[in-house]
Amino acid sequence: xxxxxxxxxxxxxxxxxxxxxxxxxxxxxxxxxxxxxxxxxxxxxxxxxxxxxxxxxxxxxxxxxxxxxxxxxxxxxxxxxxxxxxxxxxxxxxxxxxxxxxxxxxxxxx
Amino acid sequence: xxxxxxxxxxxxxxxxxxxxxxxxxxxxxxxxxxxxxxxxxxxxxxxxxxxxxxxxxxxxxxxxxxxxxxxxxxxxxxxxxxxxxxxxxxxxxxxxxxxxxxxxxxxxxxxxxx
Numbered sequence: 029x030x031x032x033x034x035x036x037x038x039x040x041x042x043x044x045x046x047x048x049x050x051x052x053x054x055x056x057x058x059x060x061x062x063x064x065x066x067x068x069x070x071x072x073x074x075x076x077x078x079x080x081x082x083x084x085x086x087x088x089x090x091x092x093x094x095x096x097x098x099x100x101x102x103x104x105x106x107x108x109x110x111x112x113x114x115x116x117x118x119x120x121x122x123x124x125x126x127x128x129x130x131x132x133x134x135x136x137x138x
Numbered sequence: 139x140x141x142x143x144x145x146x147x148x149x150x151x152x153x154x155x156x157x158x159x160x161x162x163x164x165x166x167x168x169x170x171x172x173x174x175x176x177x178x179x180x181x182x183x184x185x186x187x188x189x190x191x192x193x194x195x196x197x198x199x200x201x202x203x204x205x206x207x208x209x210x211x212x213x214x215x216x217x218x219x220x221x222x223x224x225x226x227x228x229x230x231x232x233x234x235x236x237x238x239x240x241x242x243x244x245x246x247x248x249x250x251x252x
Binding site: 072124 | 182188196
């Protein structure tokens with residue numbers, strides 16, 4: 029019940045494309061769903077997060093879609109840029125603890 | 139504000155030794171969490187401290203321990219190191235009473251066990 033499954037493992041898109049990364053969770057007690065971006069040699073950095081009382085949240089070019097009944101959420105990156113090339117992690121949890129997905133390595137080609 | 143600072147940045151140890159990693163959270167943050175990152179297992183939660191008390195714990199053996207000081211700085215200790223402990227150890231802090239939410243990560247300590 030503690031797993032968060034993330035797909036795909038890797039993704040290659042052209043500049044301007046819209047990569048989509050999906051995650052599924054099991055524990056219905058989770059009430060916080062963030063996405064983190066990690067560049068080589070750095071720690072993960074919070075991109076955007078959502079709570080289960082809304083179905084979509086946008087911040088700049090990043091959008092989270094959330095489906096509570098399916099226990100799934102996804103990250104969409106609009107107008108992707110080569111600088112977006114990084115590893116993306118979804119996570120789920122609440123106070124004091126986050127369970128992370130396995131990560132998706134995104135490459136945006138110029 | 140300065141970010142989360144972890145020291146040392148790199149560490150090489152041999153099997154059987156013990157190691158202590160240090161983390162200084164963002165000023166004002168009282169919650170500090172530790173995560174282990176490996177290529178195979180991803181990011182795995184170790185434990186979380188809030189106001190010097192361990193509030194949450196992951197599924198790691200007792201060789202992994204931590205503590206938090208009154209200034210919110212935290213240390214993580216691994217005793218009797220095994221080859222499988224080679225990983226990037228990440229510390230994260232969060233705002234007062236936010237716990238696992240809105241984590242700010244340090245750059246990590248890369249531990250190699252030979």
